[in-house]
Amino acid sequence: MSWRILGWTVVGGVALLAAIGGTWLLLLPGAPSSGTASAISSEEAAATLAALKPPKRKRPLIAIVGINDMSETTDYLMPYGILARADIADVLTLATQPGPVTLYPALKVQPHATIAAFDAAHPDGADYVIVPAMSRDDDAAVLQWIRSQAGKGAIVIGVCVGATVVAKTGLLDGKRATTHWYSVRDLQKHTTIRYAPDRRLVVDQGVATTTGITASMPMALTLIEAIAGRAKAEAVAREIGLAAWDARHRSDAFSFTRPFALTAIANTLAFWNREQLGIALTPGIDEVSLALIADAWSRTYRSRALTFAATPQVQKSRGGLGILPERIADDWPAHQTLPDTVTSPPAQALDETLRAIETRYGSRTADFVAMQLEYPR
Structure with missing residues (x-):
């Protein structure tokens, strides 16, 4: 009798959870709203550029800082790749500790220096500090370092959920800010921060923040324009395949x-149908296209993109960053090797990747990935 009671209890519990889950799903909106983002006024655009002018050097020093265990892939690599391509500043990638930075959800890189080595080499600090999303937004070393750089006059830029890291430093208190759509509530837990909707980039008193992952592309172009002018930014935009950029956002x-x-539930439950998809790691590879492709495929919940090479040797990217192969292999099975879209301009590479994801897994998964990347399709 006791086993029968236990059995019915389990069945009842499962039914209750199913009912709660079903009700939750029914209460969710069926689709995001449609419409067109409002244009940014010329006055606001000019104010943004003025607020991002180099605070110290004619040729600025830009530091991109991350923790060694899981800083966000595109947040960390895209600003570096675009700014290094522009060649209008000295750009360094940093980590809190010695050794490589394991990025999330894919790739592993060798940063240029630790924050301690940077401080020793540049006691006056950086002109700009770019803060990507991190697996932990309360790392004491990185928070203290960001505060110290701001104290030396650096403009701090929180990319995506890097905004919540910047919020933990106190530098956003009393200021306007934005972040990835999924983390807006986390940002609003800081009651003095004023969330600014419908802006992909917000600058307020020496601190800038952006919306989701792909927003680091227009952010980097805006920074190039602030440093070197519109013509230079337009030239870089053409190289990376982006027709237009500004702070407009819906x-x-x-x-x-x-x-x-x-889609998240279905793809997670299909645990028997996971794939590892290889990207050949070659010298001079474009780190921006690589980041976007690896990031997108690794967010399907059906696959993980990883780099492979014949030797464990670190490969230098187009911008001179060391990228470590994640697998050592002379080749990779053809059906598990991603198309060579990494040679495409970054914006085009992402569009091609989303189309390939749609072909392989369906339109819902492609939309699911684009939503995570906060990328308009």
Whole structure:
């Protein structure tokens, strides 16, 4: 009798959880709202550029800082690759500790220096500090270092959920800010921070923040324009395949919807159908295209992209950053090797990747990835 009671209890519990889960799904919106983002006024655009002018050097020093265990892939690599391509500043990637930085959800890189080595070489500090999303937003070493750089006059830029890291330093207190759509509530836990919707980039009193992952592309171009002028920014934009950029954004186009939740659940439950997809790591590889491709495929919940090479030797990217192969192999099975879109301009590479994801896994998964990247399709 006791086993029968236990059995019915388990069945009842499962039914209750299913009912709660079903109700939750039904209450989610069926789709994000549609519409067009409002244009940014010329006055606001000019104010943004003025606020991002180099605070110290004619040729600025830009530091991109991350923790060694899981800083976000595109947040860390895209600003570096675009700014290094522009060659209008000295750009360094940093880590809190010696050794490589394991990026999330894919790739591993060798940063240029630790924060301690940077401080020893540049006691006056950086002109700009770029802060990507990190697996932990409360790392004491990185928080203290960001505060110290701000105290030396650096403009601090929180990319995506890097905004919550900057928020933990106190530098956003009393200021306007934005972040990835999924983390807006986390940002709003800091009651003095004023969330600014419908802006992909917000600058307030020496601190800038952006929306989701792909927003680091227009952010980097805006920074290039502030440093070196519109013509230079337009030239770099053409190289990376981006026709236009500014701070316009429609926040309500990105939200936790029923299709998003159902895709996450279905792809997670399909644990028997996971793939590892290889990207050949070659010298001079474009780190921006590589980051976007690896990031996108690794966010399907069906696959993980990883780099492979014939030897464990660190490969230098187009911008001179050391990228470590994640697998040592002379070749990779053809059906598990990603198309060579890494040679495409970054914006084009991402569009090609989303189309390939749609072909392989369906439109819902492609939309699911684009929503995570906060990328308009």
